[in-house]
Amino acid sequence: MINTKDLHEGGIIRDPGNATTYKTGDWRTFVPQFIEENCIQCMFCWIYCPDTAIELDTSGDKPKVTGIIMDHCKGCGICAHECPPAKKGKSALVMVREEK
Amino acid sequence: MEQKLVALSGNEAVAYAFKQARPHVAAAFPITPQTEMMHKYAEFVANGESTTEMILVESEHSAMSAAVGSAAAGARTFTATSSAGFALMWEIVYVAASLRLPICMALVNRALSGNINIHCDHSDSMGGRDAGWIHLFSENAQEAYDNGVMSWRIAEHGDVRLPTMVNYDGFIISHTADALHMLPDEAAYDFIGKYQHKYSLLDVENPVTVGPLDLTDYYFEHKTSQLAACARAPEIVQAVSDEYGELTGRHYSFAEEYKLDDAEMVIVVLGSSAGTCKDVIDEYREKGVKAGMLKIRMFRPFPNAYIAKILAGRKAVAVLDRSASFGGFGGPVFTEVRSAMYGQNVPVHDYIYGLGGRDFDLSQVATVIDNLQNVASGGELEDVNLLGVRL
Ligand code: SF4
Numbered sequence: 001m002i003n004t005k006d007l008h009e010g011g012i013i014r015d016p017g018n019a020t021t022y023k024t025g026d027w028r029t030f031v032p033q034f035i036e037e038n039c040i041q042c043m044f045c046w047i048y049c050p051d052t053a054i055e056l057d058t059s060g061d062k063p064k065v066t067g068i069i070m071d072h073c074k075g076c077g078i079c080a081h082e083c084p085p086a087k088k089g090k091s092a093l094v095m096v097r098e099e100k
Numbered sequence: 101m102e103q104k105l106v107a108l109s110g111n112e113a114v115a116y117a118f119k120q121a122r123p124h125v126a127a128a129f130p131i132t133p134q135t136e137m138m139h140k141y142a143e144f145v146a147n148g149e150s151t152t153e154m155i156l157v158e159s160e161h162s163a164m165s166a167a168v169g170s171a172a173a174g175a176r177t178f179t180a181t182s183s184a185g186f187a188l189m190w191e192i193v194y195v196a197a198s199l200r201l202p203i204c205m206a207l208v209n210r211a212l213s214g215n216i217n218i219h220c221d222h223s224d225s226m227g228g229r230d231a232g233w234i235h236l237f238s239e240n241a242q243e244a245y246d247n248g249v250m251s252w253r254i255a256e257h258g259d260v261r262l263p264t265m266v267n268y269d270g271f272i273i274s275h276t277a278d279a280l281h282m283l284p285d286e287a288a289y290d291f292i293g294k295y296q297h298k299y300s301l302l303d304v305e306n307p308v309t310v311g312p313l314d315l316t317d318y319y320f321e322h323k324t325s326q327l328a329a330c331a332r333a334p335e336i337v338q339a340v341s342d343e344y345g346e347l348t349g350r351h352y353s354f355a356e357e358y359k360l361d362d363a364e365m366v367i368v369v370l371g372s373s374a375g376t377c378k379d380v381i382d383e384y385r386e387k388g389v390k391a392g393m394l395k396i397r398m399f400r401p402f403p404n405a406y407i408a409k410i411l412a413g414r415k416a417v418a419v420l421d422r423s424a425s426f427g428g429f430g431g432p433v434f435t436e437v438r439s440a441m442y443g444q445n446v447p448v449h450d451y452i453y454g455l456g457g458r459d460f461d462l463s464q465v466a467t468v469i470d471n472l473q474n475v476a477s478g479g480e481l482e483d484v485n486l487l488g489v490r491l
């Protein structure tokens with residue numbers, strides 16, 4: 001946490017993109033569980049996630065979903081709702097109540 | 101410095117003061133009695149005397165919003181309003197101060213509704229006294245002009261960076277032709293200086309985010325730095341005023357002290373009513389009554405230490421409030437003065453007067469001085485009194 005004397009005047013933010021360093025994943029009740037074997041790598045979850053909480057591996061030819069970034073996931077469940085394999089009863093994202 | 105003696109209304113005088121800063125942007129919506137000021141400014145622009153970009157908005161909320169956007173983009177910016185127009189700006193008035201944007205504003209003081217009234221009192225500015233702006237008050241067109249020129253230097257000073265409003269009484273000052281000395285344009289601009297913005301929304305090399313969500317973790321720290329800026333402002337107001345005094349021969353401070361040196365009784369007042377008070381004080385002085393006046397020029401930040409010192413040891417103090425604080429203990433000026441005087445054995449009484457432009461005449465000042473004499477010799481008086489109203 002920065003003290004008053006070190007803050008930018010007027011509360012402006014001078015380092016763009018710093019939302020990634022601001023941990024906001026602490027108010028969820030449910031959390032998506034990623035079941036890799038059911039995943040068809042369609043990227044829907046990555047597109048729909050209102051935050052930046054879908055973890056990607058971008059080292060290969062195609063990006064791959066590898067899990068959830070818990071520092072940012074709000075537990076909204078949109079990813080689980082949109083995950084196409086869910087319609088066949090084999091969802092790759094399942095919301096479970098988080099034990100804290 | 102050679103200065104032209106001109107005859108101008110207060111509105112015209114302030115229009116000149118703002119023009120001399122060569123502002124990049126002006127955003128305003130017309131409202132009586134401010135309208136004439138922006139008419140004059142529009143004339144400057146139409147005549148090619150000013151290159152200011154005028155944003156003619158559809159409401160005062162938009163005027164202040166446009167001013168905030170413009171200032172955040174790095175432009176020297178002003179606006180002007182009165183009464184209900186200021187009230188409609190409300191939300192953004194706070195934003196301007198919170199974002200530390202050095203916007204200048206002419207607030208041509210007019211009563212707030214209802215019932216609707218177009219004449220002078222200070223309820224508009226007083227309602228905004230906690231918004232974080234610097235409030236300067238003027239007694240006449242000369243002071244309105246001088247405050248207008250100085251407002252840029254104060255607002256834009258690196259240690260301040262707070263929006264600043266120049267208050268002058270609606271109609272009494274705004275629409276009355278008055279003789280005043282005006283700096284030549286070049287000299288005024290030299291004094292005000294070229295605008296240095298701290299950041300610009302248009303600077304894509306150095307991107308900034310302005311006005312983000314500010315919750316429990318940082319809001320308090322940001323407010324603390326705003327408080328610190330307010331605390332630094334009086335020193336800068338004085339320094340700028342001193343420099344202006346050297347240039348023009350017109351000297352200003354937090355307040356004007358009129359016949360105060362040996363005054364046992366003091367009237368504290370803001371704005372044009374000070375002139376009326378001076379005349380009556382002169383009459384009483386001839387009769388040997390030691391009355392004086394303290395005309396507060398800088399109401400925000402409130403110069404409490406100065407007030408406590410200058411009023412120390414007086415026998416009685418009367419505060420004149422040209423606005424009421426409904427449900428409060430006296431008017432806003434009284435509340436501040438009495439609080440500044442805490443712990444001192446000086447009786448301070450309040451008078452609410454002149455609401456909605458009710459004439460403030462010599463007999464009212466005489467009543468105040470008579471009461472001061474009574475209080476000074478141990479007489480009783482209500483804490484809060486009404487002046488010039490039919491009961
Ligand atoms: S639950 Fe919501 S926030 Fe979390 S990963 Fe899924 S879509 Fe994103």
Ligand code: SF4
Pocket residue numbers: 038039040041042043044045046065079082083084085092093
């Ligand atoms: S929406 Fe489901 S299937 Fe598609 S990438 Fe995300 S987890 Fe895999």
